[in-house]
Amino acid sequence: MIDSHAHIYAEEFEHDRDEVVQRAKDIGIKKILLPNIDLNSIKPMLATEAAYPDTCHSMMGLHPCYVNDNIEQDLEVIKAWFDKHNFIAVGEIGIDLYWDKTFQAEQEFAFREQLKWAKELALPVVIHTRDSIDQTLDILSQEQDGSLSGVFHCFGGSIEQAKAINQLGFHLGIGGVSTFKNGGMDKVIPELNLDYIILETDCPYLAPTPHRGKRNEPAFMQLVAQRIADLKEMPLEQVCAITDRNTEKLFQLK
Structure with missing residues (x-):
């Protein structure tokens, strides 16, 4: 399995990061993909990638919750990093209307600007859409010229929204919310096209049941994969194989 979205560089893992990575490997996770958040997360993210070079791969982007009136200067700093390091994606970017x-x-300006970078760099995008799926789809439909690809991370929307996302050529990142009793995903996941699903944890956030409310970690992704397998009435191995293939193709992993 591949955890396509994990913040294991966060301070929540400072005291036991080695053990966290080892537990992930022990249950068969071969790659952990690291989305950037803001200017302060770049250094710990790259240090984590350097510590586990065969496992961790970094992205570069500005998370919408860290967008403020200093946006142009922040984007300038973020963009300059693409000339200094090889990143697998532009992310985590998007729109958050929850907080x-x-x-x-x-x-919206930052989102469009970073989509432009993705086109120029031929990189996929990792999109954050809390309370903003429809607004994001509207912008993407304007920006999609056939070259954009990526994932709506932490997808928790409707079947109709999923279909609209797939029609634009984008994947759905499925994580711990899929296991929540009242999350509503039990009605949505059976209808999803597995060829557009990738697995994620978003750790340390959104731990799946029965760990809900605790610190999430990549090893818990096995519970997400099992949940999808149960809802799809498919063997776990088949879900893992298909989502692995989807993730490797999307992020051009070798």
Whole structure:
């Protein structure tokens, strides 16, 4: 399995990161993909990648929750990193209308700007869409010229939204929310096209049941894969094989 979205560089893992990576390997996770958040996360993210070079691969982007009125300067710093390091994606980018809509216009500007980078660099994008799937789809439909690819990370939307995302050529990142009793994904996942699904944890957040409310980690992704297998009425090995293939292709992993 591949954990396509994990923040194991976060301070929540400072005291036991080696053990966390080892537990992931022990249950068959071969790659852990690291999305950037803001200017302060770059250094710990790259240090984590350097510590586990065969396992961890970094992305570069500005998360919408860290967009403010200093957006142009922040984007300039973020973009400069693409000349210094090989990243597998532009991410984590997008729109978040859950916490605060003060900088919605700036978020949309940052999103479009980073989509432009993805086109120029021929890289996929990893998109954060909390309370903003429809707004994001609207922008993507304008920006999609056939060259954009990527994933709606932490997907928790409707079947109709999933189909619209797939029609634009984008994948769905399925994580711990799929295991929540009242998450609603039990009705959605059986209808999803498995060829557009990739697995993720978003650790340390959104730990799957029965670990909900605790620190999430890549090893818990096995519970997500099993949940999809149960809802799809498919063997776990088949779910893992297909989602692995999807992730390797999307991020051009070798």
